[in-house]
Amino acid sequence: MTIKGMIFDLDGTLLDTIEDLRDSVNLAMDRFGYARYTSADIKQKIGDGMKVLIQRCLDEEASEALVEEVIQVFLQDYNRRQFDKTAPYDGIMEMLQTLNAKGIQVGIISNKQNANTQSIVDHYFKEIAFTFVSGEIQGIDRKPDPTLTLRCVEAMKLKPEEILYVGDTKVDMLTGHNAGLKTVGVTWGFRDRQELIDHSADYLVDHPGELLKFII
Incomplete structure (x- = not known):
C-alpha cells in the first residue's frame, strides 16, 4: 500500500475544540x-454538524424556531471564543509538518x-x-455523505487506494468508506476505541506519530 494523501476530520482529530x-x-x-453540559456530554453529542x-x-x-434562535446565540459566542481554549493535540503539528x-x-x-472551519x-x-x-456547505449533504470528501480526492488527483481518511468518530469511518x-x-x-471498531475502522492509531508508518 503506497499512501500519497491523507484526509482528516478536524474537531477531535487534529484539534481539541x-x-x-x-x-x-x-x-x-x-x-x-436549559441545563448545562459537561465536556463529556458534548463529546457524545458532537459530530453531525452544528444544528x-x-x-x-x-x-x-x-420547535424549529427555537433551535434556530439557539443556534444564532451559540454561533455569536463561538465566533468570539473559538480560539480561547482550542489547541492541536500533542504531536499533530509535527505529524502534519512531516507529511x-x-x-x-x-x-x-x-x-x-x-x-x-476555514478560520x-x-x-x-x-x-x-x-x-x-x-466544512459544512449549505446545499451539500454533510458527512457521512461522501460528496465533499470526493471533491478532496479529486483535488488531490490521486487514486482512492492512495488516500487514507482519518477521524475519531463513527461518522468519519462511514464517510471514508462511503468515499471508497x-x-x-x-x-x-471525542469517541472511544470501541465505536471505531464497531464501525469498521481499517486501522487504529493511539498517537499522531503512528500515522507516519503508513508512508514509510
Whole structure:
C-alpha cells in the first residue's frame, strides 16, 4: 500500500475544540433556560454538524424556531471564543509538518460550518499546506455523505487506494468508506476505541506519530 494523501476530520482529530464548544453551548443553554453540559456530554453529542448538536442539547419538543434562535446565540459566542481554549493535540503539528516535508498531500473535511472551519484552520495551521479544506456547505449533504470528501480526492488527483481518511468518530469511518477510502480511527479524540471498531475502522492509531508508518 503506497499512501500519497491523507484526509482528516478536524474537531477531535487534529484539534481539541471541546472546551470552547462546551462553553458556547452552555452560554446558549443558560440564555434559554436549559441545563448545562459537561465536556463529556458534548463529546457524545458532537459530530453531525452544528444544528444537530444544538438539537441534541434541547429537548425533543423544541420547535424549529427555537433551535434556530439557539443556534444564532451559540454561533455569536463561538465566533468570539473559538480560539480561547482550542489547541492541536500533542504531536499533530509535527505529524502534519512531516507529511508536508515528504510530499504527502493533506486535506480536511469537517461538519463544522465552513466559515469556522476555514478560520480555525488558518489560525492553527497557517504553516501547513493543505490541498483542500472544507466544512459544512449549505446545499451539500454533510458527512457521512461522501460528496465533499470526493471533491478532496479529486483535488488531490490521486487514486482512492492512495488516500487514507482519518477521524475519531463513527461518522468519519462511514464517510471514508462511503468515499471508497481506507479509514484510520484515532483514539485520542471525542469517541472511544470501541465505536471505531464497531464501525469498521481499517486501522487504529493511539498517537499522531503512528500515522507516519503508513508512508514509510
